[in-house]
Amino acid sequence: xxxxxxxxSARGGPVTLAMVARRAGVSPQTVxxxxxxxxxxxxxxxxxVRRAVDEMDYRPSRAAQALRTRSSRLIGYGVQPAPxxxxxxxxxxxxxxxxxxxxxxxxxxxxxxxPPGDPTLHGFEDLLGRHEVDGFVLSxxxxxxxxxxxxxxxxxxxxxxxxxxxxxxxxxxxxxxxAFGTDAAxxxxxAAGHRRIGFLGWPRGSGVGDDRARGWQRAxxxxxxxxxxxxxxxxxxxxAASGAVKPLLDAGATAVVAASDMLALGxxxxxxxxxxxxxxxxxxxxxxxxxxxxxxxxxxxxVAQPLEAVGRECVRLLLARMADADAPPERLLLEPSLVxxxxxxxxxxxxxxxxxxYGA
Amino acid sequence: xxxxxxxxSARGGPVTLAMVARRAGVSPQTVxxxxxxxxxxxxxxxxxVRRAVDEMDYRPSRAAQALRTRSSRLIGYGVQPAPxxxxxxxxxxxxxxxxxxxxxxxxxxxxxxxPPGDPTLHGFEDLLGRHEVDGFVLSxxxxxxxxxxxxxxxxxxxxxxxxxxxxxxxxxxxxxxxAFGTDAAxxxxxAAGHRRIGFLGWPRGSGVGDDRARGWQRAxxxxxxxxxxxxxxxxxxxxAASGAVKPLLDAGATAVVAASDMLALGxxxxxxxxxxxxxxxxxxxxxxxxxxxxxxxxxxxxVAQPLEAVGRECVRLLLARMADADAPPERLLLEPSLVxxxxxxxxxxxxxxxxxxYGA
DNA sequence: TCTCAGCGTTAGATCGTTCCAAAAACAGTA
DNA sequence: TACTGTTTTTGGAACGATCTAACGCTGAGA
Numbered sequence: 166x167x168x169x170x171x172x173x174s175a176r177g178g179p180v181t182l183a184m185v186a187r188r189a190g191v192s193p194q195t196v197x198x199x200x201x202x203x204x205x206x207x208x209x210x211x212x213x214v215r216r217a218v219d220e221m222d223y224r225p226s227r228a229a230q231a232l233r234t235r236s237s238r239l240i241g242y243g244v245q246p247a248p249x250x251x252x253x254x255x256x257x258x259x260x261x262x263x264x265x266x267x268x269x270x271x272x273x274x275x276x277x278x279x280p281p282g283d284p285t286l287h288g289f290e291d292l293l294g295r296h297e298v299d300g301f302v303l304s305x306x307x308x309x310x311x312x313x314x315x316x317x318x319x320x321x322x323x324x325x326x327x328x329x330x331x332x333x334x335x336x337x338x339x340x341x342x343x344a345f346g347t348d349a350a351x352x353x354x355x356a357a358g359h360r361r362i363g364f365l366g367w368p369r370g371s372g373v374g375d376d377r378a379r380g381w382q383r384a385x386x387x388x389x390x391x392x393x394x395x396x397x398x399x400x401x402x403x404x405a406a407s408g409a410v411k412p413l414l415d416a417g418a419t420a421v422v423a424a425s426d427m428l429a430l431g432x433x434x435x436x437x438x439x440x441x442x443x444x445x446x447x448x449x450x451x452x453x454x455x456x457x458x459x460x461x462x463x464x465x466x467x468v469a470q471p472l473e474a475v476g477r478e479c480v481r482l483l484l485a486r487m488a489d490a491d492a493p494p495e496r497l498l499l500e501p502s503l504v505x506x507x508x509x510x511x512x513x514x515x516x517x518x519x520x521x522x523y524g525a
Numbered sequence: 526x527x528x529x530x531x532x533x534s535a536r537g538g539p540v541t542l543a544m545v546a547r548r549a550g551v552s553p554q555t556v557x558x559x560x561x562x563x564x565x566x567x568x569x570x571x572x573x574v575r576r577a578v579d580e581m582d583y584r585p586s587r588a589a590q591a592l593r594t595r596s597s598r599l600i601g602y603g604v605q606p607a608p609x610x611x612x613x614x615x616x617x618x619x620x621x622x623x624x625x626x627x628x629x630x631x632x633x634x635x636x637x638x639x640p641p642g643d644p645t646l647h648g649f650e651d652l653l654g655r656h657e658v659d660g661f662v663l664s665x666x667x668x669x670x671x672x673x674x675x676x677x678x679x680x681x682x683x684x685x686x687x688x689x690x691x692x693x694x695x696x697x698x699x700x701x702x703x704a705f706g707t708d709a710a711x712x713x714x715x716a717a718g719h720r721r722i723g724f725l726g727w728p729r730g731s732g733v734g735d736d737r738a739r740g741w742q743r744a745x746x747x748x749x750x751x752x753x754x755x756x757x758x759x760x761x762x763x764x765a766a767s768g769a770v771k772p773l774l775d776a777g778a779t780a781v782v783a784a785s786d787m788l789a790l791g792x793x794x795x796x797x798x799x800x801x802x803x804x805x806x807x808x809x810x811x812x813x814x815x816x817x818x819x820x821x822x823x824x825x826x827x828v829a830q831p832l833e834a835v836g837r838e839c840v841r842l843l844l845a846r847m848a849d850a851d852a853p854p855e856r857l858l859l860e861p862s863l864v865x866x867x868x869x870x871x872x873x874x875x876x877x878x879x880x881x882x883y884g885a
Numbered sequence: 886t887c888t889c890a891g892c893g894t895t896a897g898a899t900c901g902t903t904c905c906a907a908a909a910a911c912a913g914t915a
Numbered sequence: 916t917a918c919t920g921t922t923t924t925t926g927g928a929a930c931g932a933t934c935t936a937a938c939g940c941t942g943a944g945a
Contacts, residue, residue: 179656181931192895197933207893224654228597229931231588232900239635244624257613260620264604265638273657274636275599278625294584296539297633403820427820434822456613457817460763460787462794541901552925557903567923589901592930 180223189217200225231296238272240483241298243279243288245305255453255472256304259326262476263302270480272299286315293321300483302326306338308372322486324479328496330372337482339475339497343373343452344380346468346501350422350450351384353503357511359420359448363413364396365406365432366424377424377452399428406431407438414439419447419514426451426458429465429508448509464506471499540583549577560585591656598632600843601658603639603648605665614816615832616664619686622836623662630840632659646675653681660843662686666698668732682846684839688856690732697842699835699857703733703812704740706828706861710782710810711744713863717871719780719808723773724756725766725792726784737784737812759788766791767798774799779807779874786811786818789825789868808869824866831859 186193191214198205199214206214217223231237242263264274275298277288289312292298300322303312306329313335316323325338347364354362364381367374378396385392395418399409406428413421414435423429429451436443443449444463451458454469478497485492505511546553551574558565559574566574577583591597602623624634635658637648649672652658660682663672666689673695676683685698707724714722724741727734738756745752755778759769766788773781774795783789789811796803803809804823811818814829838857845852865871 179654179931182933183931193931194895194933195893198894201933205893210893222654224651226592226931227655227657228588228591228595229900230933232586232592232902233931233933235588235900237588244621257617258606260636261604261606261638264636268638276620276624276634276636278621278628291584294539294582295587297587403822430820430822437822456815457820460790460817462763462790462797539901542903543901553901554903554925555923558924561903565923570923586901589930590903592932593901593903595930 179226180221182223182225185214185217185221185223188221189214235296236299237297239275239298240267240272240480241275241277241289241292241301243301243303244276245279255455255470258472259304259476262473263479264476266477266480270484272480272484274302284311286312289315289321293319300324300487302479302483306330308370320490322483322490324483324486326475326479328372328498334494334496337486337495339478339482339499341470341475341501342498343377343468343501344383345498346452346503347377347380347422347424348384349380349501349503350466350468351381351388353505353509354420354422354448354450355384355388355390357448357509359514360390361416361418361514362390362395362420362422363410363416363418364392364422364424365410365413365428366396366398367401367428368398374424381422399431401425401427403427403431403434407434410435414441414447420449420509421447422450424452426453426455426465426467428452429467430457430461433461433465433508444508444510448514450503450509454504458504458506461508463508466506466509467504468501469504470501474499539586540581542583542585545574545577545581545583548581549574595656596659597657599635599658600627600632600840601635601637601649601652601661603661603663604636605639615813615830618832619664619836622833623839624836626837626840630844632840632844634662644671646672649675649681653679660684660847662839662843666690668730680850682843682850684843684846686835686839688732688858694854694856697846697855699838699842699859701830701835701861702740702858703737703828703861704743705858706812706863707737707740707782707784708744709740709861709863710826710828711741711748713865713869714780714782714808714810715744715748715750717808717869719874720750721776721778721874722750722755722780722782723770723776723778724752724782724784725770725773725788726756726758727761727788728758734784741782759791761785761787763787763791763794767794770795774801774807780809780869781807782810784812786813786815786825786827788812789827790817790821793821793825793868804868804870808874810863810869814864818864818866821868823868826866826869827864828861829864830861834859 182193182196186196189196191210195206195210196214199211203211267274277292279288289301301316302324304326306325306327308330313323313325313329317335323336325336328338328340329335351362362385364378366378369375382392395413397409397413399406410421410432421432423432429449432449433443436447441447449465451465451467454467458465458467478499482495482497485495542553542556546556549556551570555566555570556574559571563571627634637652639648649661661676662684664686666685666687668690673685673689677695683696685696686700688698688700689695711722722745724738726738729735742752755773757769757773759766770781770792781792783792789809792809793803796807801807809825811825811827814827818825818827838859842855842857845855
């Protein structure tokens, strides 16, 4: 019998467990066992049930399963409007990876509109109260984020994309090692012959930004290169960044590592204003590998986050947590990778011409 | 009694309809009526039930509701990795708007990984077979997209973001009037004094691209401006676009309307290569108002899609379709808006200097 | 011979809600 | 008072799956 002729939508309601059981000549529970713990059935019975399931194109009703098992197999993800414009594509790729990983594990991602910074956590409360989700994936974790503590207190499984920047760590998380990324950027620049490498970061106090600054500093120290006065700050805005980076350029930096592609773009603008060429005169490396980076000219070298891996790991940790609430927390730091483009050629700084003044 | 003390998670299982009924001194059915058809209750009874619901912080179980009503109140959305890099933020904003609108209507968005161009439509089949979703929102509709026909044949409610480009129209959709956008762009350029306005589009045959070309052509004709030889084509890639636009610039175009921000960026690059200034020498207008557009320098004027409105309307149409499967199809064309930035100054083309040759 | 554990299977209850039809309460008329 | 008709309320049966406890059967050990 072909699938199409016995298609559920063709006639009547959906195919139920009981219908399959009748056809296979067993009880409904046996069909359930065939699907959930096939080891309990005699091989020939199993085969008979399997055939019936297949012939009737039976699929268990999610609603009934959810009611009975008290588990919806749904994972909540609160969507916020992307704060920085360049961050949107990052979240887009992450969401896709997350959805794919969840699907493969028999779960799905449920979106809910999370008003940014809603202190009442009303959305979470609602989803939980109605048993709509089994757990949450958090992203865009801020410094004093109340969500982790709130969820942990109620014993709700969750995993964060982004570590906790406060001292007290709560729950599982997956994060990208920003320091590793900027460290690698410096390493690459040094290998290309750069010595005067500045850092264009966000204002201190943001966990992510400070982390990225740390990697630059660490690598500079390792190579015995000075860092004092070679770090400037700006909010994530092209104009502001363009202004902020000027002191670095004035002091003769041959390379700039930026905490975001947006900041790197400010660097582009500052260089253009003084008729310097990005890449040839000054190397620039950004962070996030946003779509903008690849379409700029010259292409912006950037530190790319392994978003597919982050999505996969988030799902893995969350499922592990749901399976065992008392397991010790797991925290994962993934390594980003440096994407080299024309803004950062291998040739290094222009060796001829008197080196301009640098430093105090 | 405060909410916190009677919180469901505090002790025992969840608060059920029966528990509320016992407290209010009515039957479970009456509580259900109080929530679903309050008009049937005597005002004082209603008030009593409402108070009990409130005091116990009761929320109906979605699983049980879904099982009984055969409706999950979930809307499926297949996430594909964004094809063009610059398109990602567009989908991000759309998804947020969609989620918000769905939430407000008491529904939620369920993501599922849709392998791009999967002809088996396996994901859809699975979601439907298990009654996981009540309907679908489609996006990224291609020319010979099989999804609409497939869904329509089975009577599944759906709405497309993007019209159908084939002759046969199926189902409801919401789309952005691309021709209106490029028409408005030309209109703006003409008002600023431009006459030699070229169009940098995608290769013919893509519905979206041809639509955007049509608006340019329409506006040019209206102003009795020639279009022959003033339209060039390129795939959505900066390098390719940069090469493709050269003939237009060689012929002395003072303005270029592009079918995407990516193409517009190719135009930026071509102009930079010949030391011409974007905005001053040649005006450029892109399409999509991607984040990249706003952070470029000079800022790229672009046609912005009303994504929030599209999301809202998608949900509205979908709910209407779910309420009445036989209603006549509704199709909505929303107007994009022109975002003016420095790439397109009001002053128009430089009047001095001999006009370079233009045309065959 | 009797007991008992192990095996694959099954009957019956259960999850929390809504639908249906019938019962109860109420109001208005004869 | 009895009768009719209209609210308002309620018991019982689904919805479709899974869980628990127990079924009959076989074979090993006492």
